[in-house]
Amino acid sequence: MKINEQYHNLNLLENVTYKFxxxxxEVHEEIEPLLVEHMIDVYVNERLTMKLVCIPQHLAELVLxxxxxxxxxxxxxxxxxIYICEFGKRARVILSKNKSGQSHEENEDYVAPTPxxxxxxxxxxxxxxxxxxxxxxxxxxxxxxxxxxxxDCFANGTPLHSQTWATHSCFLACDGELLFQCEDIGRHNxxxxxxxxxxRHNIDxxxxxxxxxxxxxxxxAIKAIRAGIPVLxxxxxxxxxxxxxxxxxxxxxxxxxxxxxxxxxxxxNPTE
Numbered sequence: 001m002k003i004n005e006q007y008h009n010l011n012l013l014e015n016v017t018y019k020f021x022x023x024x025x026e027v028h029e030e031i032e033p034l035l036v037e038h039m040i041d042v043y044v045n046e047r048l049t050m051k052l053v054c055i056p057q058h059l060a061e062l063v064l065x066x067x068x069x070x071x072x073x074x075x076x077x078x079x080x081x082i083y084i085c086e087f088g089k090r091a092r093v094i095l096s097k098n099k100s101g102q103s104h105e106e107n108e109d110y111v112a113p114t115p116x117x118x119x120x121x122x123x124x125x126x127x128x129x130x131x132x133x134x135x136x137x138x139x140x141x142x143x144x145x146x147x148x149x150x151x152d153c154f155a156n157g158t159p160l161h162s163q164t165w166a167t168h169s170c171f172l173a174c175d176g177e178l179l180f181q182c183e184d185i186g187r188h189n190x191x192x193x194x195x196x197x198x199x200r201h202n203i204d205x206x207x208x209x210x211x212x213x214x215x216x217x218x219x220x221a222i223k224a225i226r227a228g229i230p231v232l233x234x235x236x237x238x239x240x241x242x243x244x245x246x247x248x249x250x251x252x253x254x255x256x257x258x259x260x261x262x263x264x265x266x267x268x269n270p271t272e
Contacts, residue, residue, distance in 0.1 A: 002081040003060050003200065007088035010056035011036050012160065035166050035185060040084075042091045044072065055160070055167070056088045058182050058193045063091045065196030066189075069223040071132055076199040134222065136250040138206060140230045144262070144270045146176045147233050150211035151259045154235060158183055158213075170194040171211040172203075179203060187214025188223070195227045205229050216255060218242045225249045231267070233257045238265060 013033040020028050035055060042050040042063055049072070054062055060082050067073045073095070083092040150171050160183045161167045167183040170190035180197040184190040191212055198205050206228045212220065215236040222245070224232040232246070233254040243265045246253040252267025264270075 001076050001079045001200075004081070004083045005060055006086040007056065007059065007084055008086075010038065010088050012055055012057065013163065033163050035160070035164050037185065038088065040089055040091055042066075042093065044093045045095055046092075052189070053185065054189045055184050057184075058197070059084050059088055059091065061182070061193040061196030061200060062184075062189055063093065063196065064199050065192030065194070067093065068195055068199060069192055069226055071226070074132070076202070134225050134249060136248075137225055137228055137230045139250055139252060139268050140207060141268070141271045142209060142231050142252065143176065143272050145272075146173060146209055147211070147254055147257050147262055148259060149173075149176065150178070150209070150233065151235065151257050151262075153178060153181060154211065154213060155259060157181060161213075169213045172198060173209045173211070174203065174207050179208075187212055187220065190214070191220060191223050195223070195229075198227075209233065211235075211257065215239075216242045216253065218245055221245045221249075221251060221253070225251055233262070 014036050015031050016034045017029055017031050020030050038054055038056040040052050040054065040059060041048055042052060050066065052062065052066065063082060064079065073079055078096055080094045080096045150173060153171050154169060158167065158169045161169060167185065168187035168190045169181065169183045170193065171178060172180040172194040180194055182190055182193040184193060194210055195205065198208065208229055209231040210224065210229050211233045213235045216232065216234045216238040218239065218241045221242040231252040235257055236255065238253060238255045243253060246266040253265045254262050255265060256263045
């Protein structure tokens with residue numbers, strides 16, 4: 001897989017002036033850095049397939065991870081090349097010749113929202129989508145300290161969140177070692193970036209732990225299960241349906257994971 005990224009140092013923040021209004025009649029102007037929403041069009045085999053709203057960091061990882069979690073590809077081997085233009089507005093993905101994952105319906109007018117929390121992401125056609133069923137993940141041993149360490153990383157290592165309070169983050173680790181961390185407008189994007197990073201760098205997701213800052217409904221659980229991630233932890237809470245799905249597919253699901261405590265909803269107990 002060849003990746004050609006032409007963009008560099010795109011703006012992530014914009015200073016905006018607002019008027020502070022206090023209960024005690026205090027009024028004054030202040031300046032606050034706000035996240036910049038970035039739109040990227042993703043073309044797969046020259047066909048516009050997705051529009052993603054994100055922050056312009058780790059765009060190749062985002063595209064690769066989203067292709068994977070949407071079922072458009074089943075591994076990095078399905079991708080021949082990814083090109084991202086100098087403005088980060090257009091991604092061109094060429095699938096390998098042996099990739100034949102096309103749906104039985106070729107409806108160019110199909111438009112469906114992609115689960116994105118608060119962004120305007122869209123899948124614009126279902127030409128490449130396959131109906132591959134999910135398979136249970138393989139549980140792995142894990143340690144409480146790994147989760148506490150990732151919670152520490154969240155508390156100390158999210159610069160955009162510290163400035164804006166407006167991002168979600170995701171952390172990828174293996175055997176207690178932090179491999180990658182990222183931030184984005186939406187929690188789904190952040191998870192896709194972590195998955196895309198693993199695919200790009202030939203990291204076995206079946207041995208990884210992922211920590212997310214966002215809540216875990218079923219769509220987040222589905223991404224983890226499709227990626228084969230055995231342990232998904234979150235600072236936030238799950239939905240009842242996500243817990244049932246995690247149990248069905250043997251996903252170890254840990255939520256309300258803070259620096260001194262956590263809640264184990266499904267999966268095997270920690271080894272220590």
